[in-house]
Amino acid sequence: MAHIVLGDEFGRQFTGGQTHFDLDVRDVRHLIRTLEGMFPGIGEQLEAGAIAIDNEIIPDPWLNPIQPNSEVFFLPPIKGGK
Amino acid sequence: MAGYEDKSFKWIGTRPVRPDGVDKVTGRANYGADMKLPGQLTGRILRSPHAHAKILSIDTSKAEKLPGVKAVITGKDFPEMHNGVLPGDEGVNFHYLSCNIMARNKVLYDGHAVAAVAAASAAIAEEALALIEVKYEVLPHVIDVDLALKPGAPLLHDDIFTTGVTPKPEKPSNTVQRIQMQLGDPDAAFKDADVVVERSFKTKAVHQGYIEPHAVVAEWSEDGQCRIWCSSQGHFMVRTLTARLLQMEVAQVRVIPAEIGGGFGGKTIIFIEPTAVLLARKAKRPVRIVMSRDEVFRGTGPAPGTSIDVKIGAKKDGMLVAATGEFRYQAGAFPGSPVGAACMAAFGPYALSHVRVVGYEAVTNRPLCYSYRAPGAPLSSFAVESVMDEIAQKLNLDPMDLRIKNGSKEGTQMVYGPKLKAVGNLECLKAIQNHPINKIPLGPNQGRGLAAGFWFNLGGQSSAVVNIAEDGTANIMTGSPDIGGSRASMALMAAEVLGIDYSKVRPIVGDTSAVGFCEITHGSRVTFATGMAIIQAAEDVVLQCRQRVAKMWEVDVEAVKWEDGHARPAGANAGDQKPLSLAQIAAKAARTGGPLVGSAAINAGGPGPAFGVHICDVEVDPETGHVTVLRYVAAQDAGKAIHPSYVEGQIQGGVAQGVGWALNEEYIYGEDGRLQNSGFLDYRIPVASDLPMIDAIILEVPNPGHPFGVRGVGEVPIVPPLGAIANAVARATGARMTDLPLTPPKIRAAIDAKK
Numbered sequence: 001m002a003h004i005v006l007g008d009e010f011g012r013q014f015t016g017g018q019t020h021f022d023l024d025v026r027d028v029r030h031l032i033r034t035l036e037g038m039f040p041g042i043g044e045q046l047e048a049g050a051i052a053i054d055n056e057i058i059p060d061p062w063l064n065p066i067q068p069n070s071e072v073f074f075l076p077p078i079k080g081g082k
Numbered sequence: 083m084a085g086y087e088d089k090s091f092k093w094i095g096t097r098p099v100r101p102d103g104v105d106k107v108t109g110r111a112n113y114g115a116d117m118k119l120p121g122q123l124t125g126r127i128l129r130s131p132h133a134h135a136k137i138l139s140i141d142t143s144k145a146e147k148l149p150g151v152k153a154v155i156t157g158k159d160f161p162e163m164h165n166g167v168l169p170g171d172e173g174v175n176f177h178y179l180s181c182n183i184m185a186r187n188k189v190l191y192d193g194h195a196v197a198a199v200a201a202a203s204a205a206i207a208e209e210a211l212a213l214i215e216v217k218y219e220v221l222p223h224v225i226d227v228d229l230a231l232k233p234g235a236p237l238l239h240d241d242i243f244t245t246g247v248t249p250k251p252e253k254p255s256n257t258v259q260r261i262q263m264q265l266g267d268p269d270a271a272f273k274d275a276d277v278v279v280e281r282s283f284k285t286k287a288v289h290q291g292y293i294e295p296h297a298v299v300a301e302w303s304e305d306g307q308c309r310i311w312c313s314s315q316g317h318f319m320v321r322t323l324t325a326r327l328l329q330m331e332v333a334q335v336r337v338i339p340a341e342i343g344g345g346f347g348g349k350t351i352i353f354i355e356p357t358a359v360l361l362a363r364k365a366k367r368p369v370r371i372v373m374s375r376d377e378v379f380r381g382t383g384p385a386p387g388t389s390i391d392v393k394i395g396a397k398k399d400g401m402l403v404a405a406t407g408e409f410r411y412q413a414g415a416f417p418g419s420p421v422g423a424a425c426m427a428a429f430g431p432y433a434l435s436h437v438r439v440v441g442y443e444a445v446t447n448r449p450l451c452y453s454y455r456a457p458g459a460p461l462s463s464f465a466v467e468s469v470m471d472e473i474a475q476k477l478n479l480d481p482m483d484l485r486i487k488n489g490s491k492e493g494t495q496m497v498y499g500p501k502l503k504a505v506g507n508l509e510c511l512k513a514i515q516n517h518p519i520n521k522i523p524l525g526p527n528q529g530r531g532l533a534a535g536f537w538f539n540l541g542g543q544s545s546a547v548v549n550i551a552e553d554g555t556a557n558i559m560t561g562s563p564d565i566g567g568s569r570a571s572m573a574l575m576a577a578e579v580l581g582i583d584y585s586k587v588r589p590i591v592g593d594t595s596a597v598g599f600c601e602i603t604h605g606s607r608v609t610f611a612t613g614m615a616i617i618q619a620a621e622d623v624v625l626q627c628r629q630r631v632a633k634m635w636e637v638d639v640e641a642v643k644w645e646d647g648h649a650r651p652a653g654a655n656a657g658d659q660k661p662l663s664l665a666q667i668a669a670k671a672a673r674t675g676g677p678l679v680g681s682a683a684i685n686a687g688g689p690g691p692a693f694g695v696h697i698c699d700v701e702v703d704p705e706t707g708h709v710t711v712l713r714y715v716a717a718q719d720a721g722k723a724i725h726p727s728y729v730e731g732q733i734q735g736g737v738a739q740g741v742g743w744a745l746n747e748e749y750i751y752g753e754d755g756r757l758q759n760s761g762f763l764d765y766r767i768p769v770a771s772d773l774p775m776i777d778a779i780i781l782e783v784p785n786p787g788h789p790f791g792v793r794g795v796g797e798v799p800i801v802p803p804l805g806a807i808a809n810a811v812a813r814a815t816g817a818r819m820t821d822l823p824l825t826p827p828k829i830r831a832a833i834d835a836k837k
Contacts, residue, residue: 005499007261007262007263007498007499008262008263008264009245009246009261009262012246012247012248013245013246013248048167048173052499052500055500055501055502055503056500056503056687056688056787057500057538057541057687057688057689058687059540059541059542059543059685059686059687060542060543060685071500073498073499073500074499075426075498075499075500076261076422076426076498077173077422
């Protein structure tokens with residue numbers, strides 16, 4: 001199962017403080033749907049940010065595959081200056 | 083995707099003349115203000131003289147009657163937008179964006195637009211502005227971020243409820259959000275520290291200081307389409323936001339990019355484009371708006387002022403055991419500060435097992451806060467690097483040794499979660515450690531300062547087209563505005579893949595109707611992401627060439643290889659064929675399938691973070707407090723420098739801006755909340771005579787996420803200078819200063835306080 005890490009703010013707002021999950025998911029879309037099913041309302045917030053899968057930050061994630069041993073972090077959106 | 087690390091390049095890493103150079107040095111290049119259409123009118127914007135006020139009424143009747151005035155608009159002419167961020171809106175609150183472009187019921191800062199006119203001449207437009215009668219009810223204002231965060235502060239919006247706190251607030255406030263990220267247990271870990279340094283810092287708002295003011299020409303057509311000419315960091319962004327704010331279909335808006343005279347993040351959003359379109363629609367004539375310098379300072383998107391607390395604990399041998407930071411950032415009149423990135427980047431150069439960052443963002447009565455090179459990071463880095471310097475002093479350690487001992491590297495887990503892949507932080511530290519500057523003895527009142535910096539870099543969506551002409555030359559086109567020499571880099575990458583001479587590749591930036599979507603030029607993303615699109619488009623051409631030649635030779639495509647700009651037999655199976663050049667293949671294109679056109683559209687991931695380490699020597703005049711920067715050396719990991727001169731230029735430019743941020747630049751407000759220094763005479767940016775030669779050292783630790791190993795280079799060079807200068811001044815004076823900018827009066831006061 002992939003290891004999923006949410007930020008503390010998601011823990012406070014949606015998950016009752018839990019920020020680490022081990023989930024059997026195929027891709028980012030499946031992951032977000034799974035979390036939305038567990039914590040209604042979280043999906044929209046998760047989609048607004050970026051994701052790092054196996055330490056690679058991915059912009060606009062959706063169909064990116066998640067391997068059974070993957071580590072996934074949800075990140076706040078990052079904007080650049082130049 | 084790696085594999086190019088050991089390849090010898092013919093064009094990558096060379097320093098040819100930039101393709102846009104001749105037009106620029108001869109004055110032929112067209113910038114935003116240079117466009118002129120038949121019948122064009124002059125647009126002008128009336129701006130608030132108050133920092134915070136209710137708009138009781140706006141009477142435009144006298145202005146409308148003035149001969150030569152063709153259109154007058156106010157906030158009532160703008161469609162009302164949904165107040166919130168909808169799915170698919172990419173985080174943009176269009177209500178706030180619209181209200182920033184033209185105020186509705188309230189003005190929220192000195193310079194907030196309240197009305198606009200289009201007239202036959204600039205003089206008539208100015209006269210018309212004077213005839214517009216706006217009645218205000220002035221309200222209390224707040225600009226300082228700490229004051230804005232306090233309960234009872236003047237309230238800017240009644241619809242902002244702080245996010246990230248529990249329980250959810252029932253009353254609105256200026257505090258937009260609280261964010262927190264943590265690794266380990268820093269509170270417990272501090273107990274193991276032999277030394278702990280905790281300091282508070284303040285910084286002022288600064289402007290990006292681009293030389294070219296915002297400028298736009300808009301033309302409205304009777305069939306509901308419009309064309310916009312402007313300089314920006316993203317004409318697709320201009321198209322999308324303008325269409326959305328004016329409730330138009332995106333394809334009805336065509337945006338043609340002009341050359342850009344500097345952006346640095348400040349042109350990644352729109353301020354005047356919808357206003358020009360509405361005026362053009364109402365006047366039925368093209369309208370040009372060019373901001374004055376005063377308007378640029380008062381009405382665009384300067385970087386935030388901040389208030390920061392940083393605490394770091396270390397063992398006697400210099401090993402860091404814990405760190406915390408609280409970062410309070412101004413947001414301007416509407417939400418949007420870079421406090422999230424500031425938190426994430428603050429401790430980036432260091433491997434910390436126990437670290438917590440907390441961020442607060444507050445709306446304030448100053449212009450919309452917007453991006454400025456590595457948004458948010460220079461300020462959080464200034465605080466962290468200052469405390470690191472004090473740790474070194476308290477432990478009697480070399481500040482470089484302290485940083486190398488704790489430097490982040492491949493495998494280091496960052497406070498925001500992921501672990502670093504291959505990065506060049508330690509390589510940069512060691513390059514500075516071995517630089518001859520360290521052997522130069524310092525004189526009286528001189529000090530040497532060191533600082534490290536980190537920036538994420540971004541990827542994202544880019545498109546590119548490579549068109550091969552019948553003589554084998556190439557026109558290449560992307561939709562990424564060139565703000566740092568990217569056309570040269572695109573041409574070099576295309577030449578490398580195609581195997582033709584750089585001079586035979588002509589790059590252009592296409593308009594929104596000519597090329598596929600490209601995200602804005604920000605996040606140091608263009609050479610990385612758009613460059614990757616160019617590489618793939620050129621590889622598409624190479625594949626097509628191999629396919630055409632395979633037909634000519636009557637062999638499989640695998641029997642044809644591409645080498646040094648020629649199709650050659652891959653082995654004996656292809657027969658004894660003579661190599662065919664790109665020009666020879668292009669000459670027969672009509673007979674082998676038609677034009678050779680390569681294209682690519684990608685969403686690039688794996689940008690690879692950037693690190694930079696800076697060292698500088700300064701001399702402080704104890705009589706005046708004036709700081710002279712004597713020497714400056716900056717080392718940076720570029721992954722692979724496509725055009726080293728432009729990498730060096732980015733490093734030198736970032737340092738120059740960072741030195742200004744450290745020593746001189748600040749928004750100065752009067753008691754009435756009005757900006758006091760809205761021009762370059764009073765807002766002091768560094769000029770050439772203020773700076774020494776900046777020695778730029780390029781390190782190349784390939785980014786595994788790019789075919790040539792490229793990392794973005796445009797932002798990280800502005801991160802370390804604030805800390806490096808402050809540390810050098812502290813060492814020169816013996817007084818640690820925590821309030822930027824380090825102006826002569828402040829330095830004098832700090833020296834006097836030590837006596």
